[in-house]
Amino acid sequence: MTPTPAARFSVAPMMDWTDRHCRVFHRLLTRRATLYTEMVTAPAVIHGDRDRLLGFAPEEHPVVLQLGGSDPAELARAAAIAADYGYDGIDLNCGCPSDRVQSGRFGACLMAEPDLVAACVAAMRAAVALPISVKCRIGIDDADPREQLPRLVEAVVAAGVATVTIHARKAWLSGLSPKENRSVPPLDYDLVFEIKRRWPDLPITINGGIRDLDGAEALLAPRGSVRLDGVMLGRAAYETPEILAGVDRRIYGEAVADVDSFAVMERLEPYCAALIADGGRLSHVTRHILGLFAGRPGARAFRRILTEGAIVPGAGLEVLRAATAAVRRPAREVEDSASGALASDAAA
Incomplete structure (x- = not known):
């Protein structure tokens, strides 16, 4: 292309x-x-x-x-x-x-x-x-x-x-x-x-x-x-x-949805797995993705897990998954809180 x-x-x-x-x-x-x-x-x-x-x-x-x-x-x-x-x-x-x-x-x-x-x-x-x-x-x-x-x-x-x-x-x-x-x-x-x-x-x-x-x-x-x-x-x-x-x-006017960052983390896994299998280190990739969820609840935990976990010898995809889960968890908590508030309003 x-x-x-x-x-x-x-x-x-x-x-x-x-x-x-x-x-x-x-x-x-x-x-x-x-x-x-x-x-x-x-x-x-x-x-x-x-x-x-x-x-x-x-x-x-x-x-x-x-x-x-x-x-x-x-x-x-x-x-x-x-x-x-x-x-x-x-x-x-x-x-x-x-x-x-x-x-x-x-x-x-x-x-x-x-x-x-x-x-x-x-x-x-x-x-x-x-x-x-x-x-x-x-x-x-x-x-x-x-x-x-x-x-x-x-x-x-x-x-x-x-x-x-x-x-x-x-x-x-x-x-x-x-x-x-x-x-x-x-x-x-x-x-x-x-x-x-x-x-x-x-x-x-x-x-x-x-x-x-x-x-x-x-x-x-x-x-x-x-x-x-x-x-x-x-x-x-x-x-x-x-x-x-x-x-x-x-910018390009395509009729597409914005790319979902959680999907990006999943799609990054095969690349990281191949890199590790070839003798590379997970940190070679994770250093570039620290800002992915910037501004979201859980972003600080995401960065900490990647920064600390990716440099451990033998670090693998479990580090990516743990970091992603740290962002998903607050997101679910926000949704649950909002749902609870709506339920309370409805009951009132």
Whole structure:
């Protein structure tokens, strides 16, 4: 299943978070959203354990690999290797502000070198038939975003980029930590809409500060004659994954019910069983699902049982079932309480 050049809804690439286990879990909540891998550097793909770095389950489609790098030849080679694994697209990271990324001359610092980014895009396009996208910030450091971002967009459009995802904040390469860079620089959604106004034929996805589907729908709504092509959620989708349960209905307009989280827990069992049988640990999956029942009665017990139980040697499906039961029990208690109240009212 190949995604459109700009997915209407996607889950952002997040280091240490969106690994293959996380993506399988997210796919149980939404069939339609495009999922992204963690960033993988081009040299790692070329010289490292490819199956570990690039392997993914068939049910993850549509899934896009995010590459980090700044050498066009290396990126082209890495893209060709990734294409053989069956990815639906390749994304170039031009937005990560971490020191480790900067030291490798990739990530957000590439916004200062639009011609190099364009050369990277062109090289990957020549190497593979997959759509090549770029994820960037609106600018870096003291540069004026209304000058820097258009220069980058103009360059990658000329190179044939399929879509651009814009995190609508600046990145400060010094003075702010990567965590602070996700929230401290102010959002500028207006600039993203202005870019779409200037390049109406370029598919543009907006990212940054979107906390729920209400916010996603608001950004997908037209502003005058301008309409963005997609929204990308990061931390909100990870920390409160039940958001994803309504994506197919609300964002894609499908006549379906929102996915039931209890059903997700049941459907996750075969995957966890196969992982454990293959020598993996239950905690590799459970660390990603701690927020599934966030805000519900029993959610704290759910998290505690998973956190404590999944790290015990030999932990298996009984931990998933015990955690789920901790949420079902309060739900039944609420229903019983409500039924009792109704019975009392009727008797009165």
